[in-house]
Amino acid sequence: xxxxxxxxxxxxxxxxxxxxxxRTRSQELTDATVQHIGITAVSVALGLLLAFxxxxxxxxxxxxxxxxxxxxxxxYTIPSLAMFALLTPVFGVSAAVVVTGLVLYSLTILVRNxxxxxxxxxxxxxxxxxxxGYGPVRLLFGVELPLAxxxxxxxxxxxxxxxxxxxxxxxxxxxxxxGNLIASGMAGFFKAEVLTASVLCVLLALVADxxxxxxxxxxxxxxxxxxxxxxxxxxxxxxxxxxxxxxAVG
Amino acid sequence: MGVIAGAWQWLTxxxxxxxxxxxxxxxxxxVRLSAVCLALACLIALPVALWLGHxxxxxxxxxxxxxxxxxxxxxxxLVLLTLSPLGRHxxxxxxxxxxxxxxxxxxxxxxxxxxxxxxxxxxxxxxxGMSGPQVLFRVEIPLAYPLIMxxxxxxxxxxxxxxxLAALAGGGGLGRIITAGFGNYDTAQVVAGALLVAVLxxxxxxxxxxxxxxxxxxxxxxxxxxxxxxxxxxxxxx
Numbered sequence: 001x002x003x004x005x006x007x008x009x010x011x012x013x014x015x016x017x018x019x020x021x022x023r024t025r026s027q028e029l030t031d032a033t034v035q036h037i038g039i040t041a042v043s044v045a046l047g048l049l050l051a052f053x054x055x056x057x058x059x060x061x062x063x064x065x066x067x068x069x070x071x072x073x074x075x076y077t078i079p080s081l082a083m084f085a086l087l088t089p090v091f092g093v094s095a096a097v098v099v100t101g102l103v104l105y106s107l108t109i110l111v112r113n114x115x116x117x118x119x120x121x122x123x124x125x126x127x128x129x130x131x132x133g134y135g136p137v138r139l140l141f142g143v144e145l146p147l148a149x150x151x152x153x154x155x156x157x158x159x160x161x162x163x164x165x166x167x168x169x170x171x172x173x174x175x176x177x178x179g180n181l182i183a184s185g186m187a188g189f190f191k192a193e194v195l196t197a198s199v200l201c202v203l204l205a206l207v208a209d210x211x212x213x214x215x216x217x218x219x220x221x222x223x224x225x226x227x228x229x230x231x232x233x234x235x236x237x238x239x240x241x242x243x244x245x246x247x248a249v250g
Numbered sequence: 251m252g253v254i255a256g257a258w259q260w261l262t263x264x265x266x267x268x269x270x271x272x273x274x275x276x277x278x279x280x281v282r283l284s285a286v287c288l289a290l291a292c293l294i295a296l297p298v299a300l301w302l303g304h305x306x307x308x309x310x311x312x313x314x315x316x317x318x319x320x321x322x323x324x325x326x327x328l329v330l331l332t333l334s335p336l337g338r339h340x341x342x343x344x345x346x347x348x349x350x351x352x353x354x355x356x357x358x359x360x361x362x363x364x365x366x367x368x369x370x371x372x373x374x375x376x377x378x379g380m381s382g383p384q385v386l387f388r389v390e391i392p393l394a395y396p397l398i399m400x401x402x403x404x405x406x407x408x409x410x411x412x413x414x415l416a417a418l419a420g421g422g423g424l425g426r427i428i429t430a431g432f433g434n435y436d437t438a439q440v441v442a443g444a445l446l447v448a449v450l451x452x453x454x455x456x457x458x459x460x461x462x463x464x465x466x467x468x469x470x471x472x473x474x475x476x477x478x479x480x481x482x483x484x485x486x487x488x
Contacts, residue, residue, distance in 0.1 A: 079411035085444035089253040165323040198326035205321040
């Protein structure tokens, strides 16, 4: 590998790492990254917007919880390529295919975590708020949701990281962000293009994860205070939540 | 409705099932690859996870592995492996990718299952004079069984999905029917292929749920009553 110093030769030699590729195709890379971020952001935002009422319905009516969770799990089981293929006749070849598919996947994780977070609010806290004269709406937004933020953000992080990875598959309909570069690199046997796009994709996922973690620290200052025992039990709960939510990324 | 009718017609045309590119051959490829790779992944991940869990070491590794597995796009790994020297050796890029992505869910869940096995019960088993292997096989593994199976199911969903994506990197499997359909602008074929993949994925998931119930080492007894509250609270079981 002649690497970054290789100049034009690394393009001719089809090296995995090629500085010349980064220089000459920077516009293409930027466009793909912007599309990738856009598709991911819109999908996760819509997923959150839909997950919220679904989690509330599942919590309010116990009978609804089974079907809601069951349906989202079934959707998660369907491989992404098949999901996009099934949505193509509905939306035509467009970004809507990819976004809809990704929204459906993110729902599985978001509904579960939101529901778990709301259900984990201690009954005593709820009682105290009611005793202070909180109505149902104020109780939800003022007490229950803030307490559910750690669980929600944990879900949001998993959903976002998975969505960043799965967006690449959108290249089958031409809306895969960095996945489009992976596809064209595959077609042209262009190693630098594939590796650069793949690395950027992983970096995007990591950056998104760190940003969401920072967001949670900002939103829940109270979790930083408290004794060791509290920190430990939260860490254990977090690890369990993650393990349960370990799901396919495809 | 025209699309559904078209897909139905595609599926009921005998010619589409026959031959190298037919459904029967692609389905066989898909199932064979998935089964072999899942078995390989289990052989690699489960002993490591059970051993680490038994010793109580390597927790960070187990959790981080799952996080990394999620952040890395399957599609990218498939294409990277195909372009690597490994790509000249037939199915090997697909096999390696399938195993790589099946290991994290298996390992993480089995490890956490072992760690979550009731410590009091494990201590009691030791106190009764059980040896290390006896504690492992007769106490910890039966207690960890639900999470081990959760991991197996996640890994299977992952493997079936990855085997579908292999088509994008020139591999075989049912995904090829979808990619060929996209290539020919044949919507009926795209939808038919997608339906086949979806049905396969759901059937496999259903079979595993059934197997999980039938093989439960503590079927019908202790687990149903004693550990129900603990399992109901964090994330509901499906």
